[in-house]
């Protein structure tokens with residue numbers, strides 16, 4: 001639905017009398033979706049949650065608020081001025097990183113944005129898989145960074161394609177998700193990561209790794225901050241492993257960028273939310289988050305296997321415990337049409353158009369998120385709809 005009174009490039013969400021949520025777009029904006037939140041099966045939001053989490057988070061946040069010390073007025077001041085070494089220590093121990101190079105952010109998006117700002121990447125070319133996460137497409141547009149689409153295979157971006165791009169248009173950095181890519185779901189093995197690092201060193205480019213989903217692949221190869229600490233920014237939000245409500249994430253950055261990272265955090269948010277950080281870190285410190293991730297792995301593996309059984313060969317190879325699948329479309333069916341057909345039958349999915357590097361052809365695929373619904377039976381009903389559309 002379009003409206004003339006919505007400012008250019010803005011999207012407004014409204015609910016009508018029947019609580020049907022409509023997305024109203026201004027002209028010139030790519031249509032997103034019309035979502036009927038009462039009846040539609042949600043497979044666009046990619047945030048796996050378990051029913052126990054609401055109560056647990058309420059308790060942790062309440063404990064963190066109760067632990068505030070009213071006489072300590074520093075707790076009312078911006079956190080960027082304070083060095084919460086205890087928080088950094090807990091995070092670094094969990095991430096196996098150096099506390100000196102470990103920073104607390106407001107989540108994964110913030111970690112990526114801070115990396116781009118701190119490394120002076122605004123306006124510079126960033127190479128990504130030709131199908132990549134919508135968030136980096138948006139951040140790159142806002143920072144005027146041209147995105148360079150790389151070829152990918154079942155392990156993500158190929159070193160050959162990266163080298164060709166470096167020799168051709170020039171590349172300042174890559175953004176990638178080597179452990180459970182969004183939306184492709186694939187995982188890069190050690191040899192692939194080493195080849196990417198070799199190319200990055202040869203052409204002196206930076207690496208931004210977004211590890212939002214890494215916990216979904218057990219025994220994955222070491223991350224880029226471990227393989228190339230001199231040039232890799234490692235972003236680890238808690239939105240997927242726990243929940244977006246934590247508004248807490250971590251960034252491990254090369255030490256030469258430490259003060260620029262502090263400055264980017266200060267200038268983007270004036271620091272993070274102390275009680276939110278304390279609550280999230282309490283879950284890490286006592287092992288509750290690891291325990292929950294294990295439960296999500298088990299449930300993710302069940303949902304993934306059941307969805308693959310329904311989708312057959314259309315589901316691309318990928319991590320077996322991932323809560324999202326990349327589906328390739330049959331010849332003659334394009335991504336926006338496939339998404340629309342699913343919507344018309346009651347399932348919200350994400351066509352490749354939202355993951356496509358601007359200026360490149362839209363891939364014939366779509367992402368099916370398996371965690372938008374708490375009830376796995378409802379998710380599988382949605383997957384059945386996707387399978388019907390693929391077969392129609």
Ligand SMILES: Cc1ncc(COP(=O)(O)O)c(C=O)c1O
Nearest residue numbers: 107108109133182212237238239
């Ligand atoms: C790859 C990736 N990075 C980051 C985010 C957002 O993370 P956060 O909510 O921690 O900002 C998402 C969420 O969809 C994501 O898929």
